[in-house]
Amino acid sequence: MAVHGTVATGFEGVREEFAAFLTGEEHAPGAQLVVCRGGERVVDLWSDGVTGESLLAVFSSTKGAAYLVTALLVQDGVLELDRTVASYWPDFAAEGKGGITLRELLAHRAGVIGLDAGFTPQELADDRAIAARLAGQRPFWQPGRFFGYHGLVIGALVGEVVFRATGRTLREWYEERIRAPHDLDLWLGLPESEEPRFLTTLPILATPEQAAEIEAAARTPYSLGGIAFNEHAPGNGELYDFPNSRAVRAGGQASAAGIGSARGLAGMYAAAAFGLDGRSPLLKPDTAAEFARIHSEGKDLVGGQPQAFGLGFQTFGARFNSTGAGAFGHSGASGSLALADPRQGFAYAYTRRRYAFPGGAASENERLLWSVVRALG
Structure with missing residues (x-):
């Protein structure tokens, strides 16, 4: 599979690493990779099957946009x-949830992972509908x-907290403060x-081995994981197909419905941590450090695997040996990964x-990250 795009001098090894794993059907028909050194784009690559301008579903990498809006409003x-x-949001106090803080919510400690009865497909496309249903849900x-x-x-x-505090949706804040000023190809609500x-x-x-592993890891729809991913709801579809619906893409659901490119994701994190086009970074160092500081670490009750969260953002210093302490970002079920490494x-x-x-950050990300760190010297 051919590799297209450009790299700055010194980043040729990143291009070589990107090309090395693009064999076989697993990676067809296409991937994108973008790296910014500070606010300067130094790697802009894609493989056959996509272009640098293509827009893809980024699944949970979407969450980075939601957390960046929240961080800005905390900073303000x-x-x-x-x-x-x-x-x-007074209605949220129902069923023993009155003491949950915004910090605990962001750190995935609230226990409000889904509904007893599940969501309809129409509700899952609409964050305000999701919030209205969850207000009365007992924590798990x-x-x-x-x-x-x-x-x-x-x-x-988180979006409902933003709306109740400001009278404006998270999507409106993201468009005004982040996406439009930086002309980012990362959309909450694709026009x-x-x-x-x-x-x-x-x-x-x-592969047959992977299929066996998938079967061995199967869960019941009424497990915590099943409820969190709405698998117990009648008519629930496959997760990979979720953003393939125009209604989902247009709705701008801020957990998993973002549509964008590697350019858009990398640009968002560069704008947050380093600044783009001569602008100051969106986040002050203290704000970035607080949102990247580990708040939840250990066995995730939903996924059953070790995980580490800051305030919303996944923290990667313990997961990827290539990233520095304080690196923050988010992965997506399609294999996407986006982050800033301030150090x-x-x-x-x-x-x-x-x-x-x-699911989650694809395995090739570790090799790609190492190639970036080596190129940075």
Whole structure:
């Protein structure tokens, strides 16, 4: 499979690493890789099957946009991390949730991972509808005591706090403060005019060994993981197909429905940590450090695997040996990964069109990140 695009002098090794794993059907039909050194784009690559301008579903990498909006509003003094969610959103106090703070919610400690009865497909496309249903839901564990990934609902929960505090949606804040000023190809709510650039997500092509591993890891729809990913709801579809719906793409659901490119994701993190086009960084160093500081670490009750979260953002210093302490970002079920590494001075984004095995940041990200760190010297 051919590699297209450009790299700055000294980053040829990144191009070589990108080309090295683009063999076989697993990576067909296409992936994108962008790296910014500070605010300068130094790697802009894509493989056959996509272009640098193609828009792909980034799944949970979407969450980075939601958390960046929240961080900006905390930085502005509009939101307070240790104030209760219910003080902004009174209905949320139902069923013993009155003491949950915004900090605990962002750290995936609230226990409000889904609904007993599940969501309809129409509700899952609409963050305000998700929030309205969750206000009366009893938590699935004692809030604050444990943590578990609120995979399909965290954007709605945080977004409702933003709406109640400001009278404006998270999507409106993202467009005004982040996407439009930096002309980012990362959308919460894809306009009809951008639809021709969107490429549908394709399902996993699992080897026999991977298929056996998938079967061995199967869960019941009523497990914590099943409820968190709405698998117990009638008519729930496959997760890979979720953003292939125009209604989902247009709705701008902030947990998993973002549509964009590696350029858009890397640009967002570069703008946040380093600044773009002569602008100051969106986040002050203290704000970035607080949101990147580990708040939840250990076994995730939903996924059953070790995980580390800051305030919303995944933290990667313990997961990837290549990243520095304080690196923050988010991965997506399709294999995407986007992050900023303030200590080492780069922003990184990788996207792919084919859904990855076993979900989350695809394995090639570790090799790609190492190639970036080596190039930075």
